[in-house]
Amino acid sequence: MATGSLKRFGQTTDEEMMDKRLKINAANTLRSNKKAGNTLREYLRESEMDIRFEEYDEVRLNEILGQFYMNARKPDGNHYKISSLENIRYGLNRYLRSPPYNKTFSIIKDAAFNDANVNFKAATSELKRMGLGTTDHYPSINETDLIKLYSSIYCATNTPSGLYTKVQFDIRMYFCRRGQENMHLMTKTTFGVETDPATGLKVVRKMEDEMTKNHRETDKEESSGVMPEVKDSPYCPVSSFELYVSKLNPENNRLWQRPRSSFYSTDDTWYCNEPVGEKKLTVFMSDLSKSANLSQIYTNHSIRATGATILSKNMYGPAQIMAVTGHKSVQSLTVYQRVGNSEKIKMGQTLSDNLVKKNNAMPAISSTAILALPAPEPVSCNQLALPITESSANANENIQREGGRIDFLKYLDGLDLADVFGEYKENRCVQNNVKSETRTCMQSNPAAIQKLGGESLEQESYLLRSATPDSSNAKILKNVNIIIGLIKDYEWENNHEKETTTDNQFEENCDKHLEVSKTDNGNFVRVCCLLIQIAPIAVRHLCKRLFTETHVETPIRLSIDMQWCLNDSAKDVYEKIENFDLPLMMYILKHDMELQILDNELPDSSDMTIDADLTRINYYAQFIVDHKTTGSFDSITFNEIWETLSQ
């Protein structure tokens, strides 16, 4: 009860009231208002008009806005997208109606601004015609990248940084979180582990309410996903979470703490008494995409998009998905139910098949059967732990992982790349002497793919990529794909030639497709073969020898990139080098064994030291990456590379 001078009711001053009214909107909205005001002011300044538009009357403002909408440009002089121009208009409206200006008119709705708004419509129509009306949605992470990421050292749970990355990725994915919303505010108690009474499964659940974009002050409903355990899986998100929380620094209450750069696995604490900065959390997925060499740079929002897309493709209804993502309307979910390119291609092929068959007087297929989209296959929620589709399911069944990496040697059984390359080179040389040095367009041949053991090009490419040594470098992977394409093409060409084509016809066909010189392609394959197959073997021998000399008698304490080895004895690490890829070995040789390996330059040709040899390999590995789109080398370049490398 109020006593003495204390009063029952508040004593809000006018100033405080204005301040509170100003804060009705979210901070981001206020920022948007301010920016819109600045943009208009900048326009007036450049046009040499009075910049105090806040004091204009409605007639003058109407006139100025009409001109502004037509002439608004970005600082670089380019046009805005429609969404940006709309944002500026709404921002200006809020800016003028908020304190301290408190205008009572609306520049969007009031008749006094009709002229300006007609101009706005005209401006957006023009932008639409210019192709600036589209929305580029944040991409969802493709299946190959997901698998690559999850099985890489960057998500290895036996290191502080790997564990941190995996747990954060899991939480972003399972709870379909927005990119950076409240991430830096999370504490050790934001999430907790519980046992579900119905299933007996352990699940990680969000334990505290929070204010988000769609769930603000008056919202009492809470929506969130859960993260269930995946029993007997090394990828179980609950075990990772429990381990992560147990290793956090007890002095700090934040959930995301900076991983220690060096550690022993038996240490109680793997993390510094220092939270990960807000900005660092912002670039979580983009940094990870770069480190793990994913096929593109994803953003944090991509993880949310991926979670929602996976659920939507797996027969969960809008209401169920909304309970996880926190969406309020079904309409909003349509962003995640887009028809992808591959599906569009399949639909196009279906139409082509039907047209071709009809033209060939084949029996017509029911139109409903042809136009129906492929039905999504139901999968259990467990599969979210390591997203799996039909093609990767087969791969996962067979591929043996050791220490988070793939035992590629098993997959080279029955597919001797050396033999294929040998035959390729030999035949090419013979052909080059007697036939035109041209080749037909690259195309895949079902028979050749079948011979390689796969059922579809996609699946076969996945298996080969997984099975190929030095597979962690995405750029090298692309070249491996080119080589696979060349092999298939070569086989197709040979088969085609033997079965159906005379020499004259072959030459005629070649003339029709003067795309890339055969010699140039052969050269490219030979260099790739040298760099991908032979060079790593030599470097590996060197790596093992130097490692033995350096580390066998000393405790293993390497740099952060080697953290995933730290639980092992020197002998284990020695054996693991067998699976290291070229870039990783180069990194270790350079940073841990302190060899002088240069970047982006060639050593003097007279320099025959080990360091110089490694620099050459490093240089040309990058060189073939730069030539990835052409898949060919001219003879001069080839001779130069071949002589340098094969010494």
Add this chain to the structure above:
DNA sequence: CGATAGCAAGACTTGTCTAC
């Protein structure tokens, strides 16, 4: 002919990402 359900489009706010 008025009431109303269903839907699409428009209006509006808030968050993300990136560069400096």
Add this chain to the structure above:
DNA sequence: GTAGACAAGTCTTGCTATCG
């Protein structure tokens, strides 16, 4: 830390078909 550009998402309005 800040600003700019723009995507994501919700709420509101207005049109149209249908029904009684």
